[in-house]
Amino acid sequence: MSLLEVEGLNTYYADSHILFDVALKVERNEVVALLGRNGAGKSTTLKSLMGVVTPRTGSVRLDGQELAGRKSHTIALADMQLVHEERRIFGSLNVEENIVLAGLTAKSAWPLERIYQMFPRLKERRMSRGTDLSGGEQQMLAIARALTRSPKVLLLDEPFEGLAPIIVRDLLAVCERLAADGQTIIIVEQNIAAALSIASRAYILNNGHVAFDGSSTELKASPEILARYVGV
Amino acid sequence: MVNWANFLSQMFNGLVLGALLALISSGLTIIYGTLGVLNLAHGAMFMLGGYAGYVAFSYTGSFPLAVVVGTLFVMLVGVLMERGIIRYFYNRPAEDQILVTFGLGIVFVEAVRFFFGSLSKSVPPPPGLVGITNLGFMVYPTYRLALFGIVAVALLVLYLVLYRTKLGMIVRAGIEDPVMVGSLGINVYRVFMLVFGIGAAAAGFAGIVNAPVVSLAPDVGEPILVQTFVVVVIGGVGSFPGAVLGGLIAGEIISITSMFNPGYAYVMLFVAMTLVLVLRPYGLLGSASRE
Numbered sequence A: 001m002s003l004l005e006v007e008g009l010n011t012y013y014a015d016s017h018i019l020f021d022v023a024l025k026v027e028r029n030e031v032v033a034l035l036g037r038n039g040a041g042k043s044t045t046l047k048s049l050m051g052v053v054t055p056r057t058g059s060v061r062l063d064g065q066e067l068a069g070r071k072s073h074t075i076a077l078a079d080m081q082l083v084h085e086e087r088r089i090f091g092s093l094n095v096e097e098n099i100v101l102a103g104l105t106a107k108s109a110w111p112l113e114r115i116y117q118m119f120p121r122l123k124e125r126r127m128s129r130g131t132d133l134s135g136g137e138q139q140m141l142a143i144a145r146a147l148t149r150s151p152k153v154l155l156l157d158e159p160f161e162g163l164a165p166i167i168v169r170d171l172l173a174v175c176e177r178l179a180a181d182g183q184t185i186i187i188v189e190q191n192i193a194a195a196l197s198i199a200s201r202a203y204i205l206n207n208g209h210v211a212f213d214g215s216s217t218e219l220k221a222s223p224e225i226l227a228r229y230v231g232v
Numbered sequence B: 001m002v003n004w005a006n007f008l009s010q011m012f013n014g015l016v017l018g019a020l021l022a023l024i025s026s027g028l029t030i031i032y033g034t035l036g037v038l039n040l041a042h043g044a045m046f047m048l049g050g051y052a053g054y055v056a057f058s059y060t061g062s063f064p065l066a067v068v069v070g071t072l073f074v075m076l077v078g079v080l081m082e083r084g085i086i087r088y089f090y091n092r093p094a095e096d097q098i099l100v101t102f103g104l105g106i107v108f109v110e111a112v113r114f115f116f117g118s119l120s121k122s123v124p125p126p127p128g129l130v131g132i133t134n135l136g137f138m139v140y141p142t143y144r145l146a147l148f149g150i151v152a153v154a155l156l157v158l159y160l161v162l163y164r165t166k167l168g169m170i171v172r173a174g175i176e177d178p179v180m181v182g183s184l185g186i187n188v189y190r191v192f193m194l195v196f197g198i199g200a201a202a203a204g205f206a207g208i209v210n211a212p213v214v215s216l217a218p219d220v221g222e223p224i225l226v227q228t229f230v231v232v233v234i235g236g237v238g239s240f241p242g243a244v245l246g247g248l249i250a251g252e253i254i255s256i257t258s259m260f261n262p263g264y265a266y267v268m269l270f271v272a273m274t275l276v277l278v279l280r281p282y283g284l285l286g287s288a289s290r291e
Helices: A042-050 A072-077 A095-103 A112-118 A120-124 A135-147 A165-180 A192-198 A216-220 A223-229 B004-035 B042-060 B063-084 B094-116 B142-164 B166-176 B178-183 B188-209 B221-235 B240-260 B262-279
Strands: A004-013 A016-026 A031-036 A057-062 A080-083 A153-157 A184-188 A201-206 A209-215 B132-134 B139-141
Touching: A004 A042, A016 A031, A016 A042, A016 A184, A016 A209, A031 A042, A031 A192, A031 A223, A042 A057, A042 A072, A042 A080, A042 A153, A042 A184, A072 A080, A072 B178, A080 A135, A095 A112, A095 A135, A095 B166, A112 A120, A112 A135, A120 A135, A135 A153, A135 A165, A165 A184, A165 A192, A184 A192, A192 A216, A201 A216, A201 A223, A209 A216, A209 A223, B004 B042, B004 B142, B004 B166, B004 B188, B004 B221, B004 B240, B042 B063, B042 B094, B042 B188, B042 B221, B063 B188, B094 B221, B132 B142, B139 B142, B142 B166, B142 B188, B142 B240, B166 B178, B166 B188, B178 B188, B221 B240, B221 B262, B240 B262
Parallel strands: A031 A184, A031 A201, A080 A153, A153 A184
Antiparallel strands: A004 A016, A004 A057, A201 A209, B132 B139
16 A cells, blocks of 8 residues: 555636546655646645645545545644645744744654754744745745654645755755655656656646656656656 | 813823723734634624623622623633634625624624613722822823723733744734644634634623723724724734734824814824825735735
C-alpha cells in the first residue's frame, strides 16, 4: 500500500469542472513532482488533497485513512500539510508566533530549535512581524510552519515562484535535505529543472487530466513530452 | 454657554463614552474580522447585558453579581446564536447575513419590550460609588469616574487575552486568514464560536456597567450600534487597537459637539468617518488584508 493513494478525484469551482479523475500514488520517503501548464489543475489538486477545496467525488487515502470530503483542519490532524502558493503568512503575528501556532495541535511538533537549525535566518528574524519579511523569508516561514507539524506528506505549491536565484538555491538545498531525511513531498513547480532535480517521479497534468506518469529520468529524456504538456 | 469647567467636564464625558464605545466596538470588530459577519444585533446585545444585569440586581441587590450575570448571559446568547443560526450564513451573501443579524436584533429588542415593557428601568451604582467627587479642578459624578476605570480594565483584559494567550494568537490569525488557520489543524469553527461569544460578552459587559449612567430601555442599543459601526470604520475593520483609538475619537467628537449643539453630534461623527474613508480607506489602523 502506498503512503498516499488518490483515485478518481473530480473537483469543481462552482459549475466548472477542473479535475477529471485524477489519480496519484506516492510512496513513503518519495519526492514527486506535479507539472503542467498554468491552469492545468496543479494547485487545485493540492488544494483538493488538503481540503481547502472539497472534491466532488474521489478518494484520498493517507496511510490507509480516507480523507476526501473532510474539512481542512481534520486533514491537517491526519498529518497532511500544504504550503500555499501565496504563502499565507499571518502578517500581524511575528515569525515565532506563526511557527508556534502551526504546532499547537500537532501530535509531535518539531522543537523550535530544530526549525531554527534548518532556517537560521528565521531565528534572526524571530520577533519580526510576518508583514516585514522578504519574499524568501516568508517562503521559509511557510515551509517551517508546515514542517513543525511533522507531516507525513508535505505538499509544496510553487515554493520557488518569484524568488531570486540565490534564494531558490537555498530553498532547494532545504528540500534536498528534507528528501534525504525521508520526508515525503509532492512539489508543484514551474521551474522544471529544479523540481526534477529533487523528484524521483513526476506526473504531468493537462487540462485537469493526468497526461504523464513516470520517472524523472524518463521525463528528462523525453523533451517532446515536456514540450507538448509543459511548454518548454 | 461654553466655559472652561464645562469644556473639561465634557472632555471627561467624551473619554468615558469613548472607552465604552472602544469596548463594544472591539467586540464588533473581532467578530467581523474573524467571521466576516457584520453583527447588526450587537447593539441589542449591549441592551441585553443591561437587562440581564437588571434582573440579577433586582433579585440579589448585588451590583458585581449583576455585572457577572449580564456578561455571561450575553456571552451565552452569542454562542447559541452562532451555533444555531449564524454559522449557516458563513457561505451566504453579505445581504443575507445583514438581514439575519438585523432581524435577530429586532427580535431581542421586542422580546425585552414584551417582558419588561417600554418604560425605562434603572440600576443604581454600587453603594461606594454614588454621588460626586471633587477632583480639585472640577466636580464629577463618582460612578462615571469609576466607569472609566472599569472599562479601561476590561479593555486591558481583552488586550491580554488577544495578545498574550494562545487563544488570542489563534483569534488574531483567524482575523487575517481563517482558511490558513484551518490548514494548520485548528478547528476554525470552534474558534468562530468562541470569538462570537467573546465579542458578545464585551457588548453585554458594557451594557450592564453603563446601566447606572443611563436608564435602561429596550431601544438603548440602537444609537450604540450606529456609533460602534462608525468606530470600526474609523479604526479599521478587524483591528483591536483601531477600535480603541476610534472609540476615543468618536466619544470626544460626540461629547464636544454636544456641548455646542447636540443636533450636530452625529453630523460631525459622520464627517469624521467620511474623512477617514477618503484619506485612509482601510481605517486609521486597519490593513488591506480583508476587504
